Amino acid sequence: MLIKNLLKVSAFIITFLATTNTFADQATAMKIGCAGCHQMAVKTVGPAIKDIAKKHNGANIDDLVKLVKSGKNADQLTWGTIPMPPSPAPEADVKKVISWMLQQ
Numbered sequence: 001m002l003i004k005n006l007l008k009v010s011a012f013i014i015t016f017l018a019t020t021n022t023f024a025d026q027a028t029a030m031k032i033g034c035a036g037c038h039q040m041a042v043k044t045v046g047p048a049i050k051d052i053a054k055k056h057n058g059a060n061i062d063d064l065v066k067l068v069k070s071g072k073n074a075d076q077l078t079w080g081t082i083p084m085p086p087s088p089a090p091e092a093d094v095k096k097v098i099s100w101m102l103q104q
């Protein structure tokens with residue numbers, strides 16, 4: 001009985017932690033400005049996060065971090081006609097957000 005309850009409590013804690021982590025990553029996306037151009041499901045200035053996840057499914061995250069840190073100029077565009085400015089955010093934050101984006 002005690003073990004069963006303990007299992008229930010740990011399952012709850014794990015779910016809670018997993019959810020808070022997702023919120024934290026989403027909050028980072030807002031904080032470092034990605035959310036200004038990337039919405040979850042619709043293309044705005046930049047492609048939708050779900051479309052990015054589809055296109056880069058299984059991609060090397062470090063390559064994408066480098067790309068976002070250096071930005072995309074007009075001659076490198078693959079989604080449309082709007083360039084992405086280089087991100088001034090710390091690399092660790094960018095990495096956290098991209099890992100989260102690719103799971104959407």
Ligand code: HEC
Nearest residue numbers: 033034037045046047068077078079080082083084087097
């Ligand atoms: C000023 C608007 C803007 C901001 C801010 C912005 N992006 Fe983008 N992002 C874009 C645009 C526009 C594209 C599409 C560029 C293209 O056509 O290749 C893009 C593309 C991307 C891609 C896909 C790259 C590819 O080549 O397929 C990723 C990943 C990405 N952004 C992540 C981020 C992250 C993470 C942040 C926050 C640090 C961020 N973006 C902030 C506008 C923005």
